[in-house]
Amino acid sequence: MSEEVAANNVDVAENEDVQAEEHRIPQPDKITNKDLMKSWFGWWWANEVPHTFDRMLAPAFCFGLIPTLKKLYKDKTELAKAFQRHLLFFNTQATWGGGTLTGVTISLEEARAKALANGEEPISEDMINNTKVGLMGPLAGIGDSIDSGTVQYIFIAIFLPFAQKGNFMGALLPFLCFAIATFTYGYYFTKMGYSLGRAAAKEIMTGGRMAGIIDGLGVLGLYMMGILAGQYIKIQSYLKFTISKKVFDVQDILNTILPGILPLFAVLMLYWYFQKKGLKITRGLVYLTIALVVLSIFYVI
């Protein structure tokens, strides 16, 4: 008789334990399209406002996630951990990179929050971070060349004749078209990222197709960077010297060896510096500026 009571008491105690644990980490709210829109808008709005060389656009990404994270993590310490992990270095382009990754991250955070609440093994913080970091570079390379390099100038080119005639619509229309187009497809990317993300989370756990996708995006991102490097870095030598009455133009000589060698050299030096010393962007900027100033004062470039 007394044994039964004791056993019942143990059962009750166990039940209380389970309840206490459930109480400690409450179930997350369901993520709706409205939440995705809120986060996309937050990122879109904050985008370049808190830009620094230390963290780049991480704070803006975190700003977009604030309302969603509040719905997912009712527990204060988990919420604080989520805020902190999204303030780590992050840099990408707004729509292709930021839109997609906002969606992917929300789906990963949702899976993590649910697992925590159910007492299952959650997706690790590292995995969330690695997914972001793995995708941000390739998507930035794609987005920079498409949004600011192509979409923007298509609209400007279409409406520039208005401006040349003195009509202010030549300014207003390209701006409106660019704003509406990028906001719309950025939101589409967010939704796509969200629905992909849940599958992607599983795939990353099992090491599946996702690695191939990241590689493919890396190829495209690096390829677009190569094109931009060739088209937008303007470094050439103005050095000329005379040997026995013959004028040598250094740039002409360089062109016969390898056209475009100087811009490539600049990029590779910086890349090599980052490989050696880690991503110290401010220092890279300072060294590059000093080198360019010194060389150009003496008209070497």
Add this chain to the structure above:
Amino acid sequence: MHVTLSIWQALLIALWVALVESRILGFSTLTMRFSPLMTGMMVGFIMGDIKQAMIVTAAIQLVYMGFVAPGGALPAEPCIATAIAVPVALLGHMSPQGAIAIAVPVGLLGSYLYQFRFFLNTFALKPMDKYAKEGNARGLGFAIMGIPTLISFALFIPLMFIALYFGAPVISGLVANIEHGTLIHVLNSVGGGLAALGIAVIMQVIGKKQLLPFFFLAYFMSVAFAKLDISMTIYAIFGAIFAILYVTFTSKKSTN
């Protein structure tokens, strides 16, 4: 004849520049920064001569056509350039070409101001980390949006106001002096070379050394085909095809 902007005109233009350069109007400020058009329109409204302002601005736009900021580094600030050059051109009844001569050096100087903003924003990081650690969403939101915006306004409004209200005649004189000198050569060279930074940053962030041949392939394609004037869309299609081929062939290998 000495014509200047009124205090209100100078202040309104300065405010507009601060709105654009702080990026507080969202991602679309990208095109307000990269393109002189919207700034030229606002200057036209403020100065009451939209038609002439747009004609001058369209000429400046041609200089900045195709400007992009790979990895976030723009070699010049067309918005700042236009906010100075268009008022100076309108007040001095200058040709669009004269306005371009002012816009280009001012734009180069402006890009340093924008880089300086990144540096000043660092001060917002400490409160950000503090509020994040506390799980304080409201405080975090303010540290991310409020502090950098205040920093930008404190940086751009006084500088632009002084330049416009006191400096418009000085600027055109100054620019005429440096137009062919070493200073403008240095500014041009630095502006032309800075794009290397953003590109190297993205290469490092992508972080896959075995994929670097695709960077070199693209680089030498764009150098070799420069005269063909191939559009970015065509290059993007090439890139996508290379990416698909790479993934197809490497994934086949791993299954065998």
